[in-house]
Amino acid sequence: MKSIVRNLNYYLSSDKDLAKRLHEILGFTPYRLSLFKTAFYHKSMNNCSTGKQQQNNERLEYLGDSVLSTIVAEYLFSKYPNKDEGFLTKMRSKIVKRTTLNSIADKMGLDVILSEYSQGKMSKSMLGNAFEAMIGAIYLEMGYEKAKKYIIREILRRYLDIHELEDKDDNYKSQLLEWGQKHGREIEFKLINRFKFDKRDRFLIGVFIDSIQKATAEDFNKKSAEQMASKEVVQSLQLD
Amino acid sequence: MKSIVRNLNYYLSSDKDLAKRLHEILGFTPYRLSLFKTAFYHKSMNNCSTGKQQQNNERLEYLGDSVLSTIVAEYLFSKYPNKDEGFLTKMRSKIVKRTTLNSIADKMGLDVILSEYSQGKMSKSMLGNAFEAMIGAIYLEMGYEKAKKYIIREILRRYLDIHELEDKDDNYKSQLLEWGQKHGREIEFKLINRFKFDKRDRFLIGVFIDSIQKATAEDFNKKSAEQMASKEVVQSLQLD
Numbered sequence: 001m002k003s004i005v006r007n008l009n010y011y012l013s014s015d016k017d018l019a020k021r022l023h024e025i026l027g028f029t030p031y032r033l034s035l036f037k038t039a040f041y042h043k044s045m046n047n048c049s050t051g052k053q054q055q056n057n058e059r060l061e062y063l064g065d066s067v068l069s070t071i072v073a074e075y076l077f078s079k080y081p082n083k084d085e086g087f088l089t090k091m092r093s094k095i096v097k098r099t100t101l102n103s104i105a106d107k108m109g110l111d112v113i114l115s116e117y118s119q120g121k122m123s124k125s126m127l128g129n130a131f132e133a134m135i136g137a138i139y140l141e142m143g144y145e146k147a148k149k150y151i152i153r154e155i156l157r158r159y160l161d162i163h164e165l166e167d168k169d170d171n172y173k174s175q176l177l178e179w180g181q182k183h184g185r186e187i188e189f190k191l192i193n194r195f196k197f198d199k200r201d202r203f204l205i206g207v208f209i210d211s212i213q214k215a216t217a218e219d220f221n222k223k224s225a226e227q228m229a230s231k232e233v234v235q236s237l238q239l240d
Numbered sequence: 241m242k243s244i245v246r247n248l249n250y251y252l253s254s255d256k257d258l259a260k261r262l263h264e265i266l267g268f269t270p271y272r273l274s275l276f277k278t279a280f281y282h283k284s285m286n287n288c289s290t291g292k293q294q295q296n297n298e299r300l301e302y303l304g305d306s307v308l309s310t311i312v313a314e315y316l317f318s319k320y321p322n323k324d325e326g327f328l329t330k331m332r333s334k335i336v337k338r339t340t341l342n343s344i345a346d347k348m349g350l351d352v353i354l355s356e357y358s359q360g361k362m363s364k365s366m367l368g369n370a371f372e373a374m375i376g377a378i379y380l381e382m383g384y385e386k387a388k389k390y391i392i393r394e395i396l397r398r399y400l401d402i403h404e405l406e407d408k409d410d411n412y413k414s415q416l417l418e419w420g421q422k423h424g425r426e427i428e429f430k431l432i433n434r435f436k437f438d439k440r441d442r443f444l445i446g447v448f449i450d451s452i453q454k455a456t457a458e459d460f461n462k463k464s465a466e467q468m469a470s471k472e473v474v475q476s477l478q479l480d
Contacts, residue, residue, distance in 0.1 A: 144384035
């Protein structure tokens with residue numbers, strides 16, 4: 001009996017703490033608190049302390065990733081009525097990419113909640129994942145229109161410098177070359193293979209750092225293949 | 241003066257025709273007809289007959305692509321409450337992929353409208369693009385919640401066999417091997433390169449049809465690289 005009471009207290013105080021923290025961060029107390037709790041549960045966390053199986057955040061992350069992408073797509077569509085879809089697509093990928101989301105989540109202070117749940121076993125990608133899962137929870141809590149307004153006003157406008165992103169270099173090859181120069185590493189691009197596909201030339205390009213192959217990519221266009229391979233290296237090394 | 245009247249008549253009759261066709265296909269007459277007109281304008285079409293610059297459908301396609309992806313994401317999220325995000329992601333990509341969208345657009349009869357605008361210069365991908373652009377127009381016309389209900393009820397449930405998609409083979413390597421056997425072509429997978437990345441082995445795999453290289457892909461896992469390279473070939477050859 002004592003243990004039931006203890007567990008009950010544990011739940012209440014833990015959920016109360018979460019509700020308080022979320023109110024500080026989001027400016028509102030979620031009605032469906034359990035959804036937000038789920039948003040911070042990475043699959044690597046086991047919940048031995050309560051003995052209850054807690055659902056992890058992967059399904060919410062799947063939903064939130066998509067919802068965020070659409071909200072950002074529409075935000076840019078309205079903000080830039082005269083820009084073509086190439087510009088809009090590039091801007092969107094600058095916003096929804098992992099490093100940007102990690103940084104937003106960090107500025108919001110989600111790391112505090114996450115570190116409490118994860119008991120210290122925290123990686124950077126867990127932060128971005130929890131952020132996406134939280135977007136999923138906000139969407140399920142508010143519906144699309146309200147979630148859109150909230151996310152644009154309270155998250156994107158507050159934590160994102162859109163004009164800085166506009167100017168941000170998305171030339172991965174030059175980013176990689178700059179990084180190489182700064183750190184005294186030799187960056188090389190080599191044509192590994194060239195073959196015919198649909199009667200057109202197709203190029204397989206490799207990126208080498210200090211003569212060690214780091215990534216490859218292929219395309220009908222050599223420069224595009226170089227960009228794609230560079231992107232992979234830049235993202236793995238988290239240079240951007 | 242005569243020519244102005246003639247042009248005016250042309251516009252009216254053309255827009256009336258479009259409104260009628262859309263009513264037959266969608267079951268409603270759009271309030272913002274010009275959006276739907278834009279949805280069917282591929283950038284390759286010039287609009288000499290009216291002398292007016294018609295906006296092409298690329299921006300709407302960018303928006304519609306994202307909106308559709310989120311509607312499908314949420315539809316699957318609710319439909320399969322006990323499936324993990326891996327299953328949901330796979331199902332979504334089966335639904336939003338080019339060949340599925342082309343087939344939905346075809347069943348809906350969008351090819352009729354498109355062929356009128358394109359004066360015969362129609363490719364298969366133009367159909368899927370117009371479909372996505374039309375989803376963008378439906379979204380701007382109705383807002384998210386109504387568009388979601390409409391698209392699920394009148395498009396996805398009507399033109400898509402979701403249980404067939406569940407069972408559909410997403411093993412690209414086996415699809416490719418079957419295709420080779422059926423058409424008497426020799427399919428080979430070769431290890432082109434093996435290198436270290438972050439101290440782990442990384443494999444570069446090539447797919448060859450009758451000894452001609454058709455695609456490559458790299459991954460830490462050989463089987464994944466084979467799947468990725470096979471997927472590229474299957475999609476280029478439109479086998480799926």
